[in-house]
Amino acid sequence: MLRREVIIVLGLLAALAPAVPAAAAEPPVTLVGQASLRCLTVQSASTERGAKAIVWDCNGKPNQEWTYTDAQELRVYSGSDVKCLDVQGRGTAPGTAVQTWNCTGATNQKWTLNANGTISSHHSGLCLDVTGGGVSPNGTEVKIQTCTTGANQKWARPLADLPAGVYFQDTGTLTGWNGFPQKPQKQGVLRTVGSPVYKGSTAIEARQTYVNEGGGYHSETIQHRTQAVGQDRYYGQAIYLPPTWQFHNQNVTFQQWSPEDPEGPWELMFVQNDELRLGGSGGFSATLGKITNLRGTWIRIVTRLKFHATDGAFEVWVNGQKTWSRTGVTVLPKTSQTIRWSSGIYCTGWREGTPSGQSVLSIYHDHARIASSYALAEPANW
Structure with a gap:
């Protein structure tokens, strides 16, 4: 019984612990899907763990501003609300959902921004993919899929100093x-x-x-x-x-x-x-x-x-x-x-x-x- 209580306490402490401190980072940018022409977005501007990653019309709001750190994380928000782009459940299968979560330093929160415009997960090697391809509507989910040359897996990073809008x-x-x-x-x-x-x-x-x-x-x-x-x-x-x-x-x-x-x-x-x-x-x-x-x-x-x-x-x-x-x-x-x-x-x-x-x-x-x-x-x- 004592061992079970210790495990529960450790789990609660991990959940409540502050996010892993960010390494040095680039300025925040928007990530624009080249098929949808919409921005990588935290659904409903939620700061809670488990919020879905979707695409939405670019609007310059905080839930579309991503910071790429030297630790190869994609962070959103700041202070106590900071979250990392995260592959749900540390999944490795094509079609696994992408969400935001407390930053842990785990490989399912590490990403490579590739020269061809794709963004690949260290954990699975799969790429961020806008479901369905093409000009996807607002609210379309972002998942990981086998990397292709499709425009629905390519993301542009406009100049960081462009004004909102x-x-x-x-x-x-x-x-x-x-x-x-x-x-x-x-x-x-x-x-x-x-x-x-x-x-x-x-x-x-x-x-x-x-x-x-x-x-x-x-x-x-x-x-x-x-x-x-x-x-x-x-x-x-x-x-x-x-x-x-x-x-x-x-x-x-x-x-x-x-x-x-x-x-x-x-x-x-x-x-x-x-x-x-x-x-x-x-x-x-x-x-x-x-x-x-x-x-x-x-x-x-x-x-x-x-x-x-x-x-x-x-x-x-x-x-x-x-x-x-x-x-x-x-x-x-x-x-x-x-x-x-x-x-x-x-x-x-x-x-x-x-x-x-x-x-x-x-x-x-x-x-x-x-x-x-x-x-x-x-x-x-x-």
Whole structure:
């Protein structure tokens, strides 16, 4: 009887003991599933032991902030609430649930962040997996499964210093885009420059040169998997047309959104004559504003896309003014559940014709951001 009482007491002490002290750690980050585009989340923001690991729309709250320690733990919360990502019951079988638990230092709480974006358990060698794959809805459970190359096992770690509600930003660099290294078509050029810049020290020059042949004339940076069906995103950036730009009646695209897997054209935003315009195969077209006197100045543009079958939204702001809006409508990428964002220059009129204006064209880009609100995406605000 005495031995049984000692065991019970020791068990209670272990349960009540403070968590194992954290080793040195990286700053907290969100972990974004590359298939779902949702964040690794503690269900219901629970600080209790045994709370399920799920994916949910990224919101910057504490139950989505993970600290990777030198002990190879993934910790969430702080102080007396701190918990570790834990394989339930120290399981090793594919399909075992993942939860949060008091940090113990055990191998079922140790993880390797692999170069290919997967996160594998030291205890089983299996990978964190969003159940079902694909664009999983909010609340989908995260479990361990045999490691594959599937996007539902790949996790991105955005910059740790991004504000809550910001999913991507770049201040005029080529390396900041996940499509790096870019491959401009024909004699196209993408490069960082020190002038002109909107803010900071660099901007991106996207340049194309006509070479007396048809086909594509793209020089674009690309951010893949920026948004999934069911999500609401704001895309902001500043663009600059040189003072020598000649207005002409050909479409010169400076940004576009395209479906992925399968990919294809969708909606483009472009300069034509002295106007900013929107058009493409997505069913939306508009004149967004005159830019007659805006050559040689930075033009701020924020675009909202809310993907929904009946309550979607497509809105545009130019230099702080909302110039076009469609809400309560169908807004869906036509061939895929996710889209990519391309920014640069695409001389669409040269695909099947010769230049109406200059044969060498440059558009400059700076302060690109994807965020959860207009205020966060507006380049003037950061």
